[in-house]
Amino acid sequence: MGERVAALALATTWMLVCGVAAAEPSASGYVGDAVCTSCHAEALEEYRHTIHAKVLNDTNARSVKQRRGCESCHGPGAAHVEAGGGEGVGGPRWISFSEQEEGDAISRQNEACLDCHRGGSQRFWPGSPHANRQLRCGDCHRVMEKVSDEHLLSAKTQTAQCSGCHRLPRAQMTRTAHMPTRRGALREGWMDCGDCHNPHGSLGPRLIEAASINQSCYGCHADKRGPFLWEHAPVTEDCTNCHHPHGSINPAMLKVSPTRLCQSCHIGVLHPSEARLPGSRFVRGRACGSCHVQVHGSNHPSGVGLTR
Amino acid sequence: MSAHSCAPRLSLVGLLLACVALVPDVRAESESSAADARISGTVEIGGRTTSGDMEAAQLRLYRDLDEGAIGAFRFLAEDDAQRFYLRGKGENIGYDDQRYRLEGGRYNRFAIDLFYGELPRVFSTSARTPFVRSDTDTFRLPAGVQSAIAALPDAAAQSQALGALLESAPRTDLEMRWLEGRAGVEYKASERLTLDASYRIQDKKGNRLLGMGFGNPGGTFLQAPGPIDESIHTVRSSAEYVREGWSVGAEYLGSFFDNELDALTVDNPFSAADAAGSPTRGRVSLSPDSSAHHLSLSGAAVLPVGFPARVVGSVGYGINLQDDAFLDFSVNSAFPPDPATGSLTLPQRDLDGEVHIVTANLHATARPIDPLDLGLRYRLYRWDNRTDPIVFDQHVENDTGLVDEPIRSVSNDFMRQDVELDAGYRVSEDWVLHLGYELEAWRRSESRQVRDLAEHGPYAKADWRPGPRSQLRLSYRFRDRVGDDYEPCAHFDATLQGCSELGALRKFDQADRSLHDLRGRYHLMPRENVDLSLSGDFRHVDYDADFGLVEQQSWSLGWDGHVQLHPRIGIGAHYVYEALEYEMDSRWRPRNFAPPIVVVNSPLNDWSSRIDQRFHTGGVTLDLVLLVERVELELGYLVHHGREKTNASGAAGLATPPGGAADGGNAADWPEVEERLQAATVALEIFVTDALTLEARYRFEDFHLDDFRREVSAFEPDSNVSGSGATSPSRDIFLSEALQDYRAHVVALTASVEF
Secondary structure (H helix, E strand, O other): OHHHHHHHHHHHHHHHHHHHHHHOOHHHOOOOHHHHHHHHHHHHHHHOOOHHHHHOOOOOOOOOOHHHOHHHHHOOOHHHHHOOOOOOOOOOOOOOOOOOOOOHHHHHHHHHHHOOOOOHHHOOOOOOHHHHOOOOHHHHEOOOOOOOOOOOEOOOOHHHHHHOOOHHHHHHOOOOEOOOOOOHHHOOOOOOHHHOEOOOOOOOHHHEOOOOHHHHHHOOOHHHOOOOOEOOHHHHHOHHHOEOOOOEOOHHHEOOOHHHHHHOOOOOOOHHHOOOOOOOOOOOOOHHHHOOOOOOOEOOOOOOOOOO | OOOOOHHHHHHHHHHHHHHHHHHHHHHHHHHHOOOOEEEEEEEEEEEEEEEEOOOOOOOOOOOOOOOEEEEEEEEEEEEOOOOEEEEEEEEOOOOOOOEEEEEEEEOOOEEEEEEEEEEEEEEEOOOEOOOEEEEOOEEEOOOOHHHHHHOOOOHHHHHHHHHHHHHOOOEOOEEEEEEEEEEEEEEEOOOOEEEEEEEEEEEEEEEEEEEEEEOOOOOEEEEEEEEEEEEEEEEEEEEEEEOOOEEEEEEEEEEEEEEOOOEEEEEOOOOOOOEOOEOOEEEEEOOOOEEEEEEEEEEEEEOOOOOOEEEEEEEEEEEEEEOOEOOOOOOOOOOOOEOOOOEOOOOOOEOOEEEEEEEEEEEEEEEEEOOEEEEEEEEEEEEEEOOOOOEEOOEEEOOOEEEOOOEEOOOOOEEEEEEEEEEEEEOOOOEEEEEEEEEEEEEEOOOOOOOEEEEEEEEEEEEEEEEOOEEEEEEEEEEEEEEOOOOOOHHHHHOOOOOOOOOOEOOOOOOOEEEEEEEEEEEEEEEOOEEEEEEEEEEEEEEOOOEEEEEEEEEEEEEEEEEEEEOOEEEEEEEEEEEEEEEEEEEOOOEOOOOOOOEOOOHHHEEEEEEEEEEEEEEEEEEEEEEOOOEEEEEEEEEEEEEEEEEEEEOOOOOOOOOOOOOOOOOOOOOOEEEEEEEEEEEEEEEOOOOEEEEEEEEEEEEEEEOOOOOOOOOOOOOOEOOOOOEOOOOOEOOOOOOOOEEEEEEEEEEEEEO
16 A cells, blocks of 8 residues: 555656656746645636636647746746645745735736736826726736736726726716616616726726827717817817816716806806896706707807807 | 618517527527537516606607517627637617627737717606707797787787797707617737727717807897718727836827807897897807817836836827808998908907827836835826917907907917835835825916916825724815915906906816815625625815805715625615705906996905705615525615705995996805615516526616706796896796606516527
């Protein structure tokens, strides 16, 4: 019996050594996926459905690093194996992606991701609002499990993911005038937060993917782009001067009632300056927009008042 | 009901049924020829039944919840070595909100992505209009209506006749269908080089409310279902090369807006023959065709210094073009263009509009010493409108009257620059503190009231993470905005119009102001199975203005939590309260109409208004595993309540000029606008086998909107009311686009087969 155990132990050691040697020179400390599977089979069963599982292997890898499978992200695992495993155990080159880690460990975790994802939409991550607030990639992404259709998010959809922290915009989307962003029970789901924002950082304001807020809006509302013969200058500068993009109690997602909205900037002689009773045609229906129909700009030679 | 017939929907679901029938064969095939391909996926089929107010516009706003067969599918096919893949999914098949996506390629090499989707946009299902569409862009009244109304002796009689006409006006739905198709390809030429190209078309067809006025302000207006037939073509291509310490990229974005309709022409009910002052029709221009091109170059590099430092930047150049042909000055034949005299002839055929956009960005980050992070951000956005101004010697106001005075178009342009300096310091293992300074500077053209404007101030952010289960984030920002001298008549001077604006008005986008912004969020996980968070913010803006928007304030408070009571029972709850307040001051400025013209500028006529908005949004969820790996139940409830109150007050004893207009400064409170939404959902999933899941879903929605502004009939006899409460005969045509309340029950039963 003792001989059998000794032989088994010897064979196992030999296989491990060979496995490590085949993957990388032993001095590098890499052990290979087979060793990881021996302890983490259950997690890897979930993992195999993810895009990382499809890419980080000999078949599809584009670099030596990508061929290392689990160790592409976690770093060399020899010390982790030798220490008998455990969260956070594995030496300075080992990255466990533990949620328990703080401070510089967060940067190390994120650097491991950025090593491959430093281009594309992650280009502006360093110094971005989320990076500055010590968010780890794993706060939003679940790398070891396919929860969402895209982007390996922790939630099923982008909107659900973002609203985990950004509760106010989610609440604003329940208002009568809103973008088609509602998910779940209210089942619209045409848009996600990522259609306008880049959570990884952007060069535009408020994490807007486009160069400006207006450029973002023009993506779907190009009819407002102009240039027009008769412009409404605040419209050209910032759509959010008048609209609340996440939702409003007012028609067309206007910030306040149309009459008051216009009157906050226009105190001309006669009709713009009247306070108006609630039954007035200047308040009801489209209010000022009943006549000033081309409030975003007019291309009509007689449209100086944006009425044509 | 939907314009769609059921036939295509049934056909598509039938196709899915056929797929389900073939599933065993597919599985057998995939197993028997495992060396070739792996196919997995889900096919879902079932039916939906509904009851309640299913026609309500708000229910159908972006959804098609018609009864009938429903289906969805998703699949993934891969070769045995998992190099190549084909992935697809479809949902809401056959309905007005159907969506499909097909992706394929080789992992980590190339990908082709195709998408097709439809989105309904229902504005109103209660609108009524007497106008009949006679051409793609022309709406006419029934024969004889104009002459009958025009022949009546006075406004009161005409108003009565119009009311009778509108009472029997037929219903028309205001809705749009948005179709979108996308095709994209991404090619990773190497680990470092990625090439990307995509094309998207958005096609919008339908109608929406459009209006037009006749005569001067105070004249009549009408609203009609303006047609929509627009498309946007977007082309994007990019290349990015990424190395260990640096990367470069280039991107081109082209957008082409195409409007099939140039104008909307609608009959004026009060005129049977064109004449100055009484047009038989009015015509508004619709959005002109335009194109936009933007090219940007970007790069990032790790700086060769003795500490971690990185810089990323971009420069971009774009041009927006618009040269759609102008319409004539008026559709009223009483104002014909006369090339011989030059009267009402267009000085040029089109705008030849040209806007150049320049963008530049630079963002540098560095860690010169270990706990200290520094950041510098600079952003420039220049909107350089090089469209030449056009002087029109005459124009026709609202197709009604000739204005024989020149007006000049202006090309507003602006440049915005942002600078931010940030220093982040890890005070301890638990605390990170960020201090920074922001500057936002604007330079606008002379046609704006303020040319140079700068807003700047410090901020502080603190993150406290005493442990992995607790985190507090706080931030405070103060900004002070100061601009050049405010020129109230700048726009009027630029357009050669007489200045009618109140001199003391300060428009809120250009007024001096101070801003305080405080935000916080506390996240706590006291136990492994409990997750709680509390968040809030406060924002106060004080405008240095006597008139216009003078103060703006908002604050919100919210919490949410989730407790996993048991491995089989999870409960979640959330609530957010938000309050927004706006205060504005104004002045009623009457004038008389007979020379000498006197405009009254009296403080007696000052009035102020305060707008309060309050919102409560909350919900609960309950997830139950009734039988492990067999039966799961999800319950959800969402409730939202919002209201807007617009109050106003003004001094009594208003000043009016001799023979001037009636009292318009009597400020009165408006009725409260209230919205309420409740949604309850139940989803029961039964996992019959590993491959077969039965699901029953129930959804209840209850929507209520009390909005006096929207609740208008096609004819509103008392809406032509002055500030003193005196009413004149109404001669306006509304479209009556109120949003109806609804209660709706939706039940769906589906079977999902996994293969």
